[in-house]
Amino acid sequence: MKVLTGMLTRLGRASLFLGKVMAGIPQLFLRFGLVVKQVYSVGVQTLFITLVAGLFVGMVLALQLYYTLSTFGATDTLGMLVDLSLVRELGPVVAALLFAGRAGSALTAEIGLMKATEQLSGLEMMAVDPVERIIAPRFLAGVISMPLLAAMFSAIGILGAYSVGVDLLGVDAGAFWSQIQAKVDFYEDVLNGVIKSFVFGCIVSWIAVFEGYDCIPTSEGVARATTRTVVYSSLAVLAMDFVLTAIMYN
Amino acid sequence: MLRSIELSVGIFVGIGLAALFMLAMQASNLSSFTSDGAYQVSARFDNIGGLKVKSAVKVSGVKVGQVAEIDYDNETFEAVVVMNIDEKFDKFPRDTIASIFTSGLLGEQYIGLEPGGDDKLLANQSEIRHTQSAMVLEQLIGQFLFSKSKENK
Amino acid sequence: MSDPLVQIHDLHFSRGDKKIFDGIDMEIRSGRITAVMGPSGTGKTTLLKLIGGQLKPDAGEIIVDGQNVHQLKRADLYRLRKKMGMLFQSGALLTDLSVFENIAYPLREHTNLNDALIRNMVLLKLQAVGLSAAHGLMPAELSGGMARRVALARALALDPMMIMYDEPFTGQDPISLGVLVKLIRETNQALKLTSILVSHDVAETLSIADDVKIISEGKVVADGTRDDIVQSESPWVRQFIDGEADGPVPFHYPGASIEQQLLQGVA
Numbered sequence: 001m002k003v004l005t006g007m008l009t010r011l012g013r014a015s016l017f018l019g020k021v022m023a024g025i026p027q028l029f030l031r032f033g034l035v036v037k038q039v040y041s042v043g044v045q046t047l048f049i050t051l052v053a054g055l056f057v058g059m060v061l062a063l064q065l066y067y068t069l070s071t072f073g074a075t076d077t078l079g080m081l082v083d084l085s086l087v088r089e090l091g092p093v094v095a096a097l098l099f100a101g102r103a104g105s106a107l108t109a110e111i112g113l114m115k116a117t118e119q120l121s122g123l124e125m126m127a128v129d130p131v132e133r134i135i136a137p138r139f140l141a142g143v144i145s146m147p148l149l150a151a152m153f154s155a156i157g158i159l160g161a162y163s164v165g166v167d168l169l170g171v172d173a174g175a176f177w178s179q180i181q182a183k184v185d186f187y188e189d190v191l192n193g194v195i196k197s198f199v200f201g202c203i204v205s206w207i208a209v210f211e212g213y214d215c216i217p218t219s220e221g222v223a224r225a226t227t228r229t230v231v232y233s234s235l236a237v238l239a240m241d242f243v244l245t246a247i248m249y250n
Numbered sequence: 251m252l253r254s255i256e257l258s259v260g261i262f263v264g265i266g267l268a269a270l271f272m273l274a275m276q277a278s279n280l281s282s283f284t285s286d287g288a289y290q291v292s293a294r295f296d297n298i299g300g301l302k303v304k305s306a307v308k309v310s311g312v313k314v315g316q317v318a319e320i321d322y323d324n325e326t327f328e329a330v331v332v333m334n335i336d337e338k339f340d341k342f343p344r345d346t347i348a349s350i351f352t353s354g355l356l357g358e359q360y361i362g363l364e365p366g367g368d369d370k371l372l373a374n375q376s377e378i379r380h381t382q383s384a385m386v387l388e389q390l391i392g393q394f395l396f397s398k399s400k401e402n403k
Numbered sequence: 404m405s406d407p408l409v410q411i412h413d414l415h416f417s418r419g420d421k422k423i424f425d426g427i428d429m430e431i432r433s434g435r436i437t438a439v440m441g442p443s444g445t446g447k448t449t450l451l452k453l454i455g456g457q458l459k460p461d462a463g464e465i466i467v468d469g470q471n472v473h474q475l476k477r478a479d480l481y482r483l484r485k486k487m488g489m490l491f492q493s494g495a496l497l498t499d500l501s502v503f504e505n506i507a508y509p510l511r512e513h514t515n516l517n518d519a520l521i522r523n524m525v526l527l528k529l530q531a532v533g534l535s536a537a538h539g540l541m542p543a544e545l546s547g548g549m550a551r552r553v554a555l556a557r558a559l560a561l562d563p564m565m566i567m568y569d570e571p572f573t574g575q576d577p578i579s580l581g582v583l584v585k586l587i588r589e590t591n592q593a594l595k596l597t598s599i600l601v602s603h604d605v606a607e608t609l610s611i612a613d614d615v616k617i618i619s620e621g622k623v624v625a626d627g628t629r630d631d632i633v634q635s636e637s638p639w640v641r642q643f644i645d646g647e648a649d650g651p652v653p654f655h656y657p658g659a660s661i662e663q664q665l666l667q668g669v670a
Contacts, residue, residue, distance in 0.1 A: 040255045044262045083277050114498075122495030125455050126509045126557075127484040148266025155269035158277055177276070182306070186278040194270070 014210045017131075021209065024129070024136035034137040035144070042103045042138065042205075043145030049098055050149045051156050057090060058082060058157030062164040066171070075169075079176035080183045082161040083154075087184065087193045088249075091154035093241050096200035099146060100233040104208035107138055108229040111212025112222035120213075135213060139205045146201025147194050154193065192248045196241065203240060204233040288315060288334040289374040293348040298329045299359050299384025301350055306360040307333045314339045317361065333361065343368035344376075350384035359384060408433035408565060408597045409454060414463035416446070416453065423449055425621030426463070431614075433565075436591050436598040438612035440605070440643070442652070445618050447601040448492070451567045454599070455489060456480050468564065485513060488558030488566040492573060494550035496542040496557070502529070503538040506557045513561060528556040532586060548579025555586060565597040566590075572604040584611055605644055609633065617643060619652075 028035055061082045069075045111134065114120050120130040158180075165171040184190070208229045215225035298320065307315040315335035323330050335342075345366030352359050363378075372378070409431040416424040423446035431437045439447050452458045454465055456472045465472045470483055496505045506525045510516060516524070529535040532552040542550060551571060558566055571583050588611045591598045602608045609615070615632040617625040617640060625632055625640045632640060642650035659667075 036256060036259050039259045039262065043266075044258050047262055047265075087273060087277070117493050117498070118491040118495035119497055121452070121457060122489070122491055122497075122554075124457055125484055125487065125489040126512070126561075127481040128509070128512050129481075145262075145266075148263060148269070151266055151269040151273055155272045155277070158272075180277050184278040185304075186274055190273045190278045193273075 010214075013214065014206070017210050017213065018206055020131050021136050021139050021206075024132035025140055027132055028136055028140055031137075034133070035140050038137045038141035039145055042107065042141045043149065045106070046099055046102045046145070046149060047152070049102055050095055050153050053094065053098055054086075054091075054153035054156040055160040057094060057153075058086065058160030059164045061085060061090075061157070062161035062169070066165060066169050075165075075171050076175035077179050077183075078165045078171050079158070079161065080179040082165070083158055083180045083184050084189060086154040086157045087189050089241070089245070091157065092150045092193050092197035092200055093237060095150040095153040095197065096146065096204055096237045097234055099142075099149060099201070100204045100208075100230055100237065103142065103145070104204045104229045104233050105226045107142070107205070107208040108212040108215070108226045109222060111135065111138070111209060112215040112217070112225050115213065115215060116217040116219070116222055118217075131213075135209050139209050142205030142208070143198065143201045146204070147197045150193065150197035150200075192244075195248075196244050199240060199244060200237050203236050207233040207236060287337050289337055289340065290318065290332055291335055291342075291372055291374075291376055291378060292330060292332045293361070293378040293381050294323070294326070294328040294330055295348075295350060295381050295383045296328060297383040297386065298331060299350055299352075299386060301331065301359045301361070301384065305358065307335060307363065308360055309339070309342075309363045309365070314363070331361070340371070342372040344370045344372055345380060346372060346378055347380040347382065348378045349382035352385065406433060407431060408468060409599070410466040411454075412464050412466075414453070414465065415461045416449065416458070417461060418449075422621050424460075427618070427621070427623055429616055429623060429626070431597065431599055433597045434595060435613040436587070436600060436611055437614040437616065438600045438602060438608045439616050439618060440601075440603060440608060441618040442643070443603060445620070447603075447618065448569050450618075451489065451569055451599065451601055454567065455484065455487060485509075485561050486564045488561070488563040490551065490554050490558050490566065490568045490571060492570045494542070494545075494547075494554040496545075496550060496554060498542050500542075501538070502534070502540050502542065502545070502553050505542065505553060506560055509557065509560045524560070525556075528560055529553075531559070531590070532556045533582070546579070548575050548582065551575075551579075551583060552586065555590070559590065559594070562594070563596070565599065568598065568600045568602075570602055571600065572602055572607045580607060587611055605646065609644075619643075 062078060065078055065081050066075060069078055069081070111120075114130075114134065120134065123130040123133065162173075162176060166173045166176055211225040211229045211232070212222075215221045301317060301320065303317050303320055305317045306313045307317065315333050317331055318334045319332040321330045321332075322328075342363065343366045345368040347364045347366065349362050349364070350359055351362045366380070407430040409429075411427055411429040414424050414427040414429075415422075427450075439450060441447055449458065453460055454467065454472065456475070459473055464474075467483060468486065470479070472480070472483070475483060496502075497508065500508065503525055506528055507521050510521050510524060514521075526535050526538065529538055532555055534549060534552055534556070537545070537549065537553075542553070545553065568587065571587065572580055575583065584607050587598065587600065590596060600608060600612065609629055609632070612629050615625070615627065615629055616623055617632070619639070625635060625637060627635075632644070635641065635644075639651045641647075642652060648654050
């Protein structure tokens with residue numbers, strides 16, 4: 001019972017905090033430089049791992065599907081199947097998991113350290129709201145970066161599948177693309193994938209900034225908060241993926 | 251320092267948008283067919299099988315349009331299929347035959363058009379008179395067994 | 404010049420089940436250096452955060468410059484905070500900005516001064532703490548004492564009416580200590596500031612404080628001018644100031660005596 005009320009209290013605090021962060025976002029359009037700086041540390045720093053992971057996921061998918069499809073003589077559909085799995089599921093989800101591990105944990109640690117070293121208190125005493133200046137730009141940068149990263153993941157995954165499927169295994173290049181263009185719908189598949197990754201971006205950034213802001217301001221507290229960010233946001237992304245998929249493709 | 255951050259963020263956003271653009275144009279159907287620049291033709295079938303909205307309309311194996319709408323006529327007990335056909339292909343004779351085919355053994359279904367010999371052409375909102383329904387696998391097997399048993403008599 | 408700038412009435416504050424303040428009354432007179440002293444863990448830093456409006460008390464009120472801190476609207480509280488400087492124990496410099504940018508930060512946030520003017524002001528503030536040559540360094544390159552001096556320059560950037568020092572002397576070498584003591588005394592005189600200084604370093608604090616308040620276990624146990632405190636007869640105050648190991652605050656953590664504990668082991 002006590003655990004439950006504790007969890008609900010935290011959830012409530014996190015929600016109120018999200019409200020405060022949202023309220024700080026309109027102001028950021030006057031200081032967009034703050035956001036650009038954070039897109040660098042949140043997005044650009046996650047770029048490499050996303051691209052490499054996307055490439056390999058696409059290549060593995062192509063290999064696996066090729067051997068299954070070849071038993072039905074349906075290897076022409078390889079590109080379409082890879083594209084659908086990437087755009088609908090793997091792109092948004094895996095990119096969000098990587099994002100939580102790379103950028104989310106870094107955000108929590110950075111904000112937690114700023115709290116532990118009294119930088120956030122210091123800003124407050126300088127009559128500067130740290131939620132507006134420190135938290136909101138990081139949150140917004142995460143929300144902006146996530147759909148872009150997921151799109152890159154999917155796109156490079158398709159290229160990886162092309163290189164394995166067409167160049168290595170001999171699937172017809174024309175069939176590869178024409179099947180994709182015939183069966184993958186822009187609104188149904190691509191746009192829904194973008195919506196998913198946007199939602200994941202909000203969730204991961206929210207958890208990351210909240211855990212950092214709410215952590216116990218000691219070395220141990222920051223370390224625990226960082227771990228919690230990765231665990232909670234991974235679970236939240238997977239659970240939310242189920243909900244979104246059920247809504248979008250029922 | 252600040253300039254190089256701005257540059258790398260610019261590159262990052264650029265690659266991201268390019269990837270989105272590729273997903274939209276190259277890796278989905280967005281570029282392949284749009285309904286503007288198309289004219290509509292309808293056809294009636296006894297059975298459309300697994301035909302769906304957005305299924306392809308092909309002539310000689312070339313895609314010329316897609317299914318825009320599928321409805322059921324309560325009076326005649328027939329399926330009514332409306333197709334969008336690209337206006338580039340506007341010389342179909344009036345007696346063109348529309349059939350529902352299956353691509354491959356287990357593939358999806360599409361409408362195949364076979365141009366006839368009439369001088370008059372199909373116009374926008376006109377109807378194709380000659381149609382052939384989808385082959386249903388169970389019926390085919392039934393017919394095959396039926397004819398076999400007749401042979402054996 | 405001796406009317407109170409900060410008045411605290413019947414302040415109660417607790418963290419979880421632990422009572423930090425149990426009815427504190429205090430007046431801090433303007434233009435003077437007031438030291439708030441007490442053993443570690445008595446909530447001296449908490450008191451500063453309450454005065455700054457970062458924490459809300461359970462009961463009681465704090466009035467700064469005629470305004471009740473905890474009933475102010477957000478915008479008014481922020482306006483009041485611009486008149487309060489605070490020097491944190493760790494300096495609390497923004498680690499991703501240089502020394503120069505750290506001091507320029509409050510100026511850029513709250514004024515519309517042009518870059519040339521800001522540059523002059525920052526360099527003058529740094530000159531006052533003896534670090535104008537260090538304006539290009541990053542906070543990570545500063546020693547603890549230098550970081551505190553930079554933080555002092557930043558706290559002074561907006562020309563506040565009062566400044567709060569949180570444990571400024573902790574963990575400093577004797578030279579830094581001397582510099583900080585000198586800086587605190589001189590800025591207070593030169594800028595006609597009101598200073599609140601929280602510390603448990605007795606010698607340094609008593610060397611500059613005009614008034615001294617001693618807090619222990621949620622109560623004010625001594626309140627007076629420096630001379631009152633130095634000459635106090637109270638055994639508690641004497642133990643604190645003279646740093647004796649045993650006295651009203653026992654050497655042994657309260658509980659069962661060692662004899663009882665040893666006998667328990669036998670039985």
